[in-house]
Amino acid sequence: MIDHHAASPDMELIVHGPSGRNKPETRLWLRMLSTTRLITNEIRRRLRSQFGATLPQFDLxxxxxxxxxxxxxxxxxxxxxVTNGNITGLVERLEADGLVKRTTHDQDRRVTVAKLTPAGIDRFLLMAAAHEEWLRELLQDAGDEAVQSLWVNIGYLKASVSAHLSGEEAE
Amino acid sequence: MIDHHAASPDMELIVHGPSGRNKPETRLWLRMLSTTRLITNEIRRRLRSQFGATLPQFDLxxxxxxxxxxxxxxxxxxxxxVTNGNITGLVERLEADGLVKRTTHDQDRRVTVAKLTPAGIDRFLLMAAAHEEWLRELLQDAGDEAVQSLWVNIGYLKASVSAHLSGEEAE
DNA sequence: CTTTGTTATTTTAAGTTTAAACTATATGGT
DNA sequence: ACCATATAGTTTAAACTTAAAATAACAAAG
Known part of the structure; x- marks a missing residue:
């Protein structure tokens, strides 16, 4: 039985209830998280079904x-x-598929350089075009103003978060 | 050597380049995705270090x-x-920690019901309070208007995406 | 030279994820 | 009762993830 419902569209409501009882920051975060997951899962699904690729592979x-x-x-x-240790396997799989080629550096034999093969370039261009079109399709009803406004405001959000991270990675 | 840089704050730029060449929808998506990952990773880190819990456990x-x-x-x-198959292990681990209890349904023996134990309730309340406070802290510089505007516009975004999902799950 | 330290990558261990197959149980039509 | 089908939950396989340790190659100080 096929059954992957992990991201039903009304997730936010189902998951988090009426949510009127939460603080504005929490309400926003829950909505943002559920929306991001919705889009991520949809793109993951399409990458897989149309190109047999995963999201990290596409990123790489x-x-x-x-x-x-x-x-x-x-x-x-x-x-x-993608963490360091993870790159190894990711590149290995892409190399096995003939999309990426690894070569060892001449001067420094510790270094491995990965490069797209011609087949990899072709494949990527197909996927990138589809990816762009999928986003246009998925966001088409939101309106250009909303898209523009979101871009700006998420910038503020990101700046605020970056400034308050606990780790040493704040810049 | 310790080295987990998987989510550096300037990720969007590093990862996606100047991004001026992308369509608005794609630019927005890349920024939204990187911001969400930034917050998610931070909350995951804090849940782990302060409560020894994972994000899916908290959700559940x-x-x-x-x-x-x-x-x-x-x-x-x-x-x-969380996909169906994943619930099993997740609940198992929480039950092992004494935070959740499983019981089989009387009428329908296929059904298992999970419920928080008193210890689970205590633990959750602590985590929920911290979670709310973390978000307030992380988003504090964004401004109330931005938070409010984002909440509304992400609502539009989500509605648009929901209406254009490929699966049967559109409502 | 050789010890010490640093950098690049790989490996390992534990756990998560998705998608799909499987098991057991129930339900409904005949 | 019997068979097809649907449902609840578990299991499996492959990919991914983090964190940490291990390997290997280079660099540099004495």
Missing amino acids: MAQLYREEAGLRLGELSRRTM | MAQLYREEAGLRLGELSRRTM
């Missing part, structure tokens, strides 16, 4: 596409939100 | 707290964005 390929010469694995990790 | 307990009589596992799955 987007990075490599941006750097024609390829990137060392540590740099890839930094740019993709 | 929030649901059970809301329903005094407890919930069947399928209903829990629907309400928590």
